[in-house]
Amino acid sequence: MIKPVIMVHGGAWSIPDNMVDANKEGVKAAVLAGYKILCMGGSAIDAVEAAIVALEDNPCFDAGNGSVLTADGKVEMDSMIMDGSNLRAGSVGCVNSIANPIKLSRMVMEKTDHVLLVGEGANKFAGEMGVPHVSIDSLISDYAKEEWERFSKSEYRSAVNTMFKKRDVKEELVNSGHDTVGAVAVDAQGNVACGTSTGGITAKRPGRVGDTPLVGCGGYADNATGGVSTTGHGEGIIKVCLAKHITFLMDQGLTAQEASVKAVENMYKRVGSSGGVIVVSKDGDIGQYFTTDRMARAWVKDDQVYYGVDIHDITSCSVDGLNHKIV
Numbered sequence: 425m426i427k428p429v430i431m432v433h434g435g436a437w438s439i440p441d442n443m444v445d446a447n448k449e450g451v452k453a454a455v456l457a458g459y460k461i462l463c464m465g466g467s468a469i470d471a472v473e474a475a476i477v478a479l480e481d482n483p484c485f486d487a488g489n490g491s492v493l494t495a496d497g498k499v500e501m502d503s504m505i506m507d508g509s510n511l512r513a514g515s516v517g518c519v520n521s522i523a524n525p526i527k528l529s530r531m532v533m534e535k536t537d538h539v540l541l542v543g544e545g546a547n548k549f550a551g552e553m554g555v556p557h558v559s560i561d562s563l564i565s566d567y568a569k570e571e572w573e574r575f576s577k578s579e580y581r582s583a584v585n586t587m588f589k590k591r592d593v594k595e596e597l598v599n600s601g602h603d604t605v606g607a608v609a610v611d612a613q614g615n616v617a618c619g620t621s622t623g624g625i626t627a628k629r630p631g632r633v634g635d636t637p638l639v640g641c642g643g644y645a646d647n648a649t650g651g652v653s654t655t656g657h658g659e660g661i662i663k664v665c666l667a668k669h670i671t672f673l674m675d676q677g678l679t680a681q682e683a684s685v686k687a688v689e690n691m692y693k694r695v696g697s698s699g700g701v702i703v704v705s706k707d708g709d710i711g712q713y714f715t716t717d718r719m720a721r722a723w724v725k726d727d728q729v730y731y732g733v734d735i736h737d738i739t740s741c742s743v744d745g746l747n748h749k750i751v
């Protein structure tokens with residue numbers, strides 16, 4: 425038996441000062457939702473799903489309710505979940521009328537012979553599974569509209585360059601926006617899981633699928649090494665298979681932290697893309713790194729909750745102090 429560990433992110437990007445508190449509160453609430461399950465002896469996969477549902481339901485983040493809009497003003501969401509105990513995975517791409525793509529990803533994993541369903545077929549599968557249909561309008565937040573108005577005229581490339589600019593590039597922060605979510609966990613049995621969910625990047629071309637639902641890119645989980653969830657410029661993440669690169673490096677003997685830094689820096693060096701990762705090793709060690717201005721993240725380890733958005737500014741408090749919220 426090991427002590428369970430869970431970590432979540434709310435995206436790596438140029439989080440403006442006026443959104444810092446909402447981001448911190450959002451990741452803290454989500455990590456506690458997942459931790460509650462682990463505390464009751466639940467599995468890593470259940471904890472990851474619960475944490476991501478909390479993030480998808482929070483309009484502050486670019487996933488589920490709050491998803492960003494395509495170039496033609498629609499919602500197309502991607503997500504994935506993976507069980508490190510057997511390498512089973514499920515994902516969906518370009519789904520548009522459900523509240524929680526992470527739940528549908530899990531259904532793909534558990535109820536089909538496939539790994540990835542997209543578009544019309546994925547939406548139809550949701551209907552067959554009895555997933556409630558929600559209107560697209562109910563998923564669109566004010567943040568998403570503002571962001572779309574700003575970027576739809578200047579196009580996708582401008583959204584990527586602004587949101588995922590490198591941390592040391594000086595530029596005014598924009599005052600709205602939001603980002604992808606993810607979670608990684610290891611439970612008391614040593615089972616590892618990961619999940620990631622996103623509306624993608626504002627002003628993306630309709631039909632564009634990013635890194636998030638691709639196994640080895642948006643996430644990877646293997647009990648032999650650990651779990652990873654990624655965020656950032658999806659086209660770059662796909663080119664370097666960022667999540668799998670990290671578990672590969674851990675397999676070679678790097679710690680979760682060393683592997684995170686090496687793989688994210690390598691992505692910038694090789695393809696010029698910025699982003700971030702959260703990692704938990706099979707032994708419960710944490711890794712985290714990002715090349716963007718900020719990344720919202722929170723984790724629980726050894727009964728302490730940690731959360732923050734800046735690279736060196738992390739707040740911690742004991743889970744005991746928050747017990748009323750956990751049990």
Ligand SMILES: NC(=O)C[C@H](N)C(=O)O
Nearest residue numbers: 604624634655656657658
């Ligand atoms: N903000 C993000 O993390 C976006 C996501 N990686 C994508 O490219 O779709």
